[in-house]
Amino acid sequence: MKAPGHPEGGLRLEEHRFFRGMDEEFLARLRDTAYERSYDTGALLVREGDPAEEFLLLFAGKVALEIVLPDRPRMTIQTLGPGEVLGWSWLVSPHRWRLDARALKPTRVLGLAASHLRTVLNERPADGYRFLIRLLPVISERLENTRLQLMDLHGL
Amino acid sequence: MASEAANPGGAGTVASHPWVPVPFSVQERVSETADTATISLAPTRSGGRLSFAPGQFNMLYVFGVGEVPISISGDAEPGDRFVHTVRAVGKVSRALFDVRPGDVVGVRGPYGTGWPLAEALDRDVLIVAGGLGLPPLRPALYELLRHRERYGRIEVIYGARTPKDLVHYAEIQGWRARTDLRFQTTVDTAGRDWYGDVGVVTTRLPDARFDPTRTVAFLCGPEIMMRITAQELVGRGIPPGSMWLSLERNMKCAVGICGHCQFGPEFVCRNGPVFRYSEIERFLGVREI
Numbered sequence: 001m002k003a004p005g006h007p008e009g010g011l012r013l014e015e016h017r018f019f020r021g022m023d024e025e026f027l028a029r030l031r032d033t034a035y036e037r038s039y040d041t042g043a044l045l046v047r048e049g050d051p052a053e054e055f056l057l058l059f060a061g062k063v064a065l066e067i068v069l070p071d072r073p074r075m076t077i078q079t080l081g082p083g084e085v086l087g088w089s090w091l092v093s094p095h096r097w098r099l100d101a102r103a104l105k106p107t108r109v110l111g112l113a114a115s116h117l118r119t120v121l122n123e124r125p126a127d128g129y130r131f132l133i134r135l136l137p138v139i140s141e142r143l144e145n146t147r148l149q150l151m152d153l154h155g156l
Numbered sequence: 157m158a159s160e161a162a163n164p165g166g167a168g169t170v171a172s173h174p175w176v177p178v179p180f181s182v183q184e185r186v187s188e189t190a191d192t193a194t195i196s197l198a199p200t201r202s203g204g205r206l207s208f209a210p211g212q213f214n215m216l217y218v219f220g221v222g223e224v225p226i227s228i229s230g231d232a233e234p235g236d237r238f239v240h241t242v243r244a245v246g247k248v249s250r251a252l253f254d255v256r257p258g259d260v261v262g263v264r265g266p267y268g269t270g271w272p273l274a275e276a277l278d279r280d281v282l283i284v285a286g287g288l289g290l291p292p293l294r295p296a297l298y299e300l301l302r303h304r305e306r307y308g309r310i311e312v313i314y315g316a317r318t319p320k321d322l323v324h325y326a327e328i329q330g331w332r333a334r335t336d337l338r339f340q341t342t343v344d345t346a347g348r349d350w351y352g353d354v355g356v357v358t359t360r361l362p363d364a365r366f367d368p369t370r371t372v373a374f375l376c377g378p379e380i381m382m383r384i385t386a387q388e389l390v391g392r393g394i395p396p397g398s399m400w401l402s403l404e405r406n407m408k409c410a411v412g413i414c415g416h417c418q419f420g421p422e423f424v425c426r427n428g429p430v431f432r433y434s435e436i437e438r439f440l441g442v443r444e445i
Contacts (some may be wrong), residue, residue, distance in 0.1 A: 064354065076346045079354045081363070104351050141359075148356045149344045153378040154287035154317040 011036050011110045016057045016085040026120070027128040031131055033116045039103040046097045047088065052089035054111040058082055061107025066100040078145065079104065085138060090114035165226050174411045177262025177363035179218040182255045183237055188323040192246045192288065193253050194229060197263060198237040204235040209270030209305040210295030211402060211430045214238060217262030217411050218255075222248040225407040225425070228266060229291030231298045238263065267410045269430045272400060280308040280366040281425035282394075284357055284385050286315045286377025290323055292402050292429075293376050303335055307321075308371075311364045314338040315357035315377070319343050319350045338365065356383060358388050368393030375433075376402040383440050386433050395429060403429050403436070419445055 013019050013031050037056075039045055045063060063086065064076040072094060077099075080086060086109070089097050095114065121128035166277035187193050197216075199206075208214075210232045217223040224246070230239025244253035255261065273296060281300060285293050300307055312331070316322045322341060332338040339358045342353040349358045355358060357377075371394050375382040391398060405417035405424040412426030420426060420439040439445055 020335070062351075062353075066348075073347045076348070076350065076354045079342075079352075081353075083362070145356050145359060148358075148381075148384070151380070152316070152317065152344070153356075153381050154321065154344065 001049065011057075011108065013057070013110060013112075016059065016110065018057060018085050022130065023127055026124055029120045029124075030112055030117065033113045035105070035111050037109050039101055039107040039109070041105050043101060043103045045101040045107070045109070046099075047102050048097050050097050052087065052095045052097045053114045054100075055090050055114060055117055056086035057110045057112075058084050058086065059070055059108045059110060062104040063107055064102050064104050066102055068100060074100070088135060088139060090120070091135075093146075100136050146148075174264060175409070177223070177264050179260050180238070181264045182257050182261065184257060186254060188241065189321055190324070191253065191404065192241060192321075192323055194239060194241045194291075194324075195252065195255055196237045196239050197228070199263075199426070200260060205304075206236065206238060207234040208232055208238070208266035208295075210273065210299055211270035211292060212266035213292075213407075213410075213429065214240065214263050214265030215254055215267070215407075216240065216242075216248075217264070218248055218251040219260070219262060221251045222233070223262070223264075223408075224248045224252070225267075225410060226252070227292035227402070227429075229294045232295045233298075233302075238400075239264075241288070241294075243288050247384045252265055264410060268423060269428055271430055272372075272432075273299055275398075276300070276372045277306050278308065280371040281310045282364060282366050282371055282373040282389070283310070283312040284375045284377070285312070285384075286357055286381040286443075287321070288323065289316065289375075289377030289381075289402070290314050292373060294324065296374060299336075300339065308367070310337045312337065312412065313342070313357050313364060314339070315342045315360075315381075317344050319346055319352070340364070358385055361385075361388055361392065366394075371398060373399040374402075375399065379403065379440070384437045386437070396428055397432060397439055399433035399434050400430050401433055401436070403431060405429075 013034055014027055051096045058080055060082055063080045066074045066076050088099055132142045174284050179200045181200050182195055183198050184196040185193055201339040208228050213225045213227045216226050226240045226242055228238055229241040242249050242252040244250040251378055283293055300310055331337055342360050346354050371391055373394055375385055386399055404425050405419055407416045407425040410425045412423040417424040
């Protein structure tokens, strides 16, 4: 289900941890194209290989990032919850999702159209820089967590 | 130095000499996972009630095979048996995993320092356990819950490799149902049949509720997990002096003589295994130790 993301009572961009405290003019540019989505348990938010055309902000629920391997059960490598963001494939060429993301419980997100977001980031380099400074720790944390998972530290 | 008084062959000791194992018979064996079991041991000769401090360990001797240190995972209320949770990773632990009721093993202990529960009075308590780090913390959790009114918020984060590797699973369900305790579980990887969290234990810290200025943290698990978690908690405002870690080293004599478990200026068996983080932090990154 898709609905505008900024009516009274709806999800608010500035209330998500990722955007909290950012420049109001910058947020206003993004808010124009923000939209809400709801997913039932089991629904796919994104599918590996599909074009990554949106930046998704999680407000409620739980999402599993899954890898699908031939002849093997699909594997969940991380779960995300409220306050977290889904991926950066929309920012990195060739702009295709590298994982599946599936709702583990009823989930609400706010989406931003990737093409519009990239345009705004290019037009407002100072805000673009601040945006990347917030995105980089997300990438760094997931890289570090992946390293820990690779170490199989519970088996050490 | 260690934060708690060392207790070689402490109050609940069952041996007349710290190097002489006392025969205990296996009363019960509960399979936890494919390679982990919880065993209850009682002295073959009746004696006084057994006691220990949460966090202490016993040396368990499989006759003809060898001896290993295993933390006590049962309730610390004085009783007639010791409970240990054992993972089959080596020759001796495999033999312990394979014991059956009626088998006899040797026991020396309890040894070492315990979790400093007195430090937790009127404060929030954050427990972070990884893998087989939960069993050594279980006695502390029993104590915290027995005197629940004495403590602030209690948060537990428990991580394992996969859902099938979670130990004390049925008991965890009971803890998760309580309203006076938050118990989060997470696993490194999972299949579609797992609806819980996936990610290393540090990914759950943002959801943990505690006041860092009045929190004590108890960490137990693989050393790298404890190191990274402790660093993360310092970043979240918990002072290094308010965190305790249970270290695992090559303990042989258990009474601070042989030196196998030396960790910087400390012997883990005698001055630990529970150490205040601020006292060992500088040694954790030393590769030669």
